Amino acid sequence: xxxxxxxxxxxxxxxxxxxxxxxxxxxxxxxxxxxxxxxxxxxxxxxxxxxxxxxxxxxxxxxxxxxxxxxxxxxxxxxxxxxxxxxxxxxxxxxxxxxxxxxxxxxxxxxxxxxxxxxxxxxxxxxxxxxxxxxxxxxxxxxxxxxxxxxxxxxxxxxxxxxxxxxxxxxxxxxxxxxxxxxxxxxxxxxxxxxxxxxxxxxxxxxxxxxxxxxxxxxxxxxxxxxxxxxxxxxxxxxxxxxxxxxxxxxxxxxxxxxxxxxxxxxxxxxxxxxxxxxxxxxxxxxxxxxxxxxxxxxxxxxxxxxxxxxxxxxxxxxxxxxxxxxxxxxxxxxxxxxxxxxxxxxxxxxxxxxxxxxxxxxxxxxxxxxxxxx
Numbered sequence: 001x002x003x004x005x006x007x008x009x010x011x012x013x014x015x016x017x018x019x020x021x022x023x024x025x026x027x028x029x030x031x032x033x034x035x036x037x038x039x040x041x042x043x044x045x046x047x048x049x050x051x052x053x054x055x056x057x058x059x060x061x062x063x064x065x066x067x068x069x070x071x072x073x074x075x076x077x078x079x080x081x082x083x084x085x086x087x088x089x090x091x092x093x094x095x096x097x098x099x100x101x102x103x104x105x106x107x108x109x110x111x112x113x114x115x116x117x118x119x120x121x122x123x124x125x126x127x128x129x130x131x132x133x134x135x136x137x138x139x140x141x142x143x144x145x146x147x148x149x150x151x152x153x154x155x156x157x158x159x160x161x162x163x164x165x166x167x168x169x170x171x172x173x174x175x176x177x178x179x180x181x182x183x184x185x186x187x188x189x190x191x192x193x194x195x196x197x198x199x200x201x202x203x204x205x206x207x208x209x210x211x212x213x214x215x216x217x218x219x220x221x222x223x224x225x226x227x228x229x230x231x232x233x234x235x236x237x238x239x240x241x242x243x244x245x246x247x248x249x250x251x252x253x254x255x256x257x258x259x260x261x262x263x264x265x266x267x268x269x270x271x272x273x274x275x276x277x278x279x280x281x282x283x284x285x286x287x288x289x290x291x292x293x294x295x296x297x298x299x300x301x302x303x304x305x306x307x308x309x310x311x312x313x314x315x316x317x318x319x320x321x322x323x324x325x326x327x328x329x330x331x332x333x334x335x336x337x338x339x340x341x342x343x344x345x346x347x348x349x350x351x352x353x354x355x356x357x358x359x360x361x362x363x364x365x366x367x368x369x370x371x372x373x374x375x
Contacts, residue, residue, distance in 0.1 A: 026126045028071055033138040035165045037061060038360075045074050046123040047084040047142045047161045049192045054169055054360055057283030062198030064284065064360075066300075066319045069309055075124070079303055079314075080191040083123035084161050084175070085116040087146060087153050089189035089323060090296070093224040099154065099183055106152035113222065116191075118151030122159065123191070130160070139164035139172075148181065155182030161190075169360040190356060193300055193319035196279035196286060200312035204299065204320050205246030208278040211239040211297060213260030229261060242278070245299065245320070255299035255316055262293060271357060275322055289357040290324040297322060324356045 030050060033040045041051035052065045067081050068074055074081070095108035107118035116123060127142035139162055146157040162174040175188045195204060216237050218228045232238040236248035237258055249255060264272040271289040275297070278285045288295070298321040306314040 028126055029129070030071070031129070031132060031140050033140060033163065033165050034134075035136070035138065036168070038165060038169050040163060040165060040171055042140060042142075042163050043071060043074065044127040044129055044142050045071055046082075046125065047127045047144070048074055048123070049082040049163070049190070050074075052171070052192075052194075052360075054284070056198075062201075062282070063309065064194055064196050064198060066193040066195060066199060066314055067309055073307075077306075079193075079300075079306055080116060080123050081308070082192045083190075084188065085191050085323075086122040086159065086177070086186065086188040087117045087151070087157065088114070088185050088187045089116055089191075090187070091115050091222075091224055092185075093222070095152075097185065099185070102154070104152055104154055111222065113224065114151075117153075120151060122146070122188075127161075137164060137166055153184055155184040156180040157184060157186065159188070161188075166357075171358045171360070173356040173358070175356075189296075189323040191321055191323060193303075193314075193321050194277070194286060195319040196277060196284040197282055199309050201281075203317040205244065205249070205317060206280060207245050207320070208242045208280065209239050209245055209297070209320075210242040210276045211260050211295065212264040212273055212275065213262045213295065214240060215261040215263075217259045217261065217294075219258070223257065225259070232260075239275075239297075242276070245317075249299075255301040256297045256320075257299070257301055259294050259296045262290075262295060266291070271355060274324055277320070285361055287359040287361075288322055288324065289359070291355045292324045295322055295324050 028043060028045045030041055030043045037055055039051065039053040040049065042049050049065060050067045051063050053061050053063050055061050065082060068077065091110060092106060092114040094112055095106040095114040097104055106114040109115050109119040122144060125144060127144045130141045130143045132140040141160060141162040144159045146153070146159060148154065148156045158178045158180060160176045162172070164172040164174070166172045173190050177186045177188060195201060196207065213232070215229045215231055217225045218230050220226055232240070236251040262272055262274055264274070266272045270291050272291070274288045274290050274295045276285065276287050299317055300314070300319050300321065301316050303314045303316055303318055308314050
């Protein structure tokens with residue numbers, strides 16, 4: 001069996017703490033996982049998903065995630081397209097928090113707040129390729145060591161993410177983080193923007209969305225949770241039954257950017273269904289499963305005239321993102337597992353273990369269907 005293609009790019013990484021003027025080189029590659037007509041490409045820059053290709057109802061292949069043509073665009077980009085974000089996904093108010101009586105001050109990169117781990121979070125570093133295997137269920141595992149004090153966070157942290165094609169049109173994202181010497185907040189999330197019509201096909205207003213959460217975490221004007229949880233009943237945030245993105249979007253301003261508290265039960269595999277998205281034009285369906293307590297629905301409100309793949313220009317509503325994770329703001333933690341503790345009694349068992357599963361396929365009535373799912 002021929003190996004899947006790998007493209008390598010050399011980036012220069014300058015060390016400010018090195019006494020010499022040497023500039024150590026680290027290789028950044030683009031790696032492909034492939035199973036039949038389903039292809040996923042990733043890079044170890046930011047552990048980023050760069051491409052997901054699958055057929056529509058007529059057998060036409062399309063890339064259904066937003067991204068760039070060149071690695072340099074990911075390096076310089078600000079939209080977190082396809083990246084793994086952390087050490088803490090989303091915002092920490094005031095770029096500070098108190099843990100065990102100690103105040104930690106972080107890098108503020110969103111006004112006065114810290115966003116997605118700071119200006120050089122996990123999305124903007126080079127990860128190490130630990131393992132890659134082809135075959136029936138191909139996968140790749142990336143590793144990153146976050147040092148004590150990186151972007152202001154306490155404690156050294158070992159982080160792993162595995163991307164695996166685990167079945168027909170099924171992509172697993174498995175994230176693990178283990179603290180090495182101190183307690184630290186951890187909240188990892190995968191920030192891929194999806195457009196089931198295909199990259200550059202237009203906006204997502206006609207997509208049908210169902211989210212299995214009856215409550216949301218309320219936000220203030222700076223998109224920081226207030227600590228209050230509110231029902232979605234009678235609001236434009238109610239997607240308990242399938243609704244199109246555009247049906248009520250004018251009632252929420254620029255678009256959706258809100259965290260849902262999931263109600264769905266955890267099944268035999270330790271996962272709960274979080275959301276389902278359908279594109280009526282292509283027949284493609286995306287189903288999301290997770291072991292996390294919350295899912296943030298985001299309609300790319302921050303994208304503005306971003307030049308992406310093939311010269312396509314991305315704007316608000318060019319795609320959607322589901323960040324399967326805990327609640328936004330660490331100091332107002334509403335869920336139990338946002339920070340991990342370290343101590344002799346727990347190590348090495350204490351760790352964050354996040355599994356997200358993206359099932360893609362086609363609705364009934366078309367030749368191909370989503371495995372093990374009826375709509």
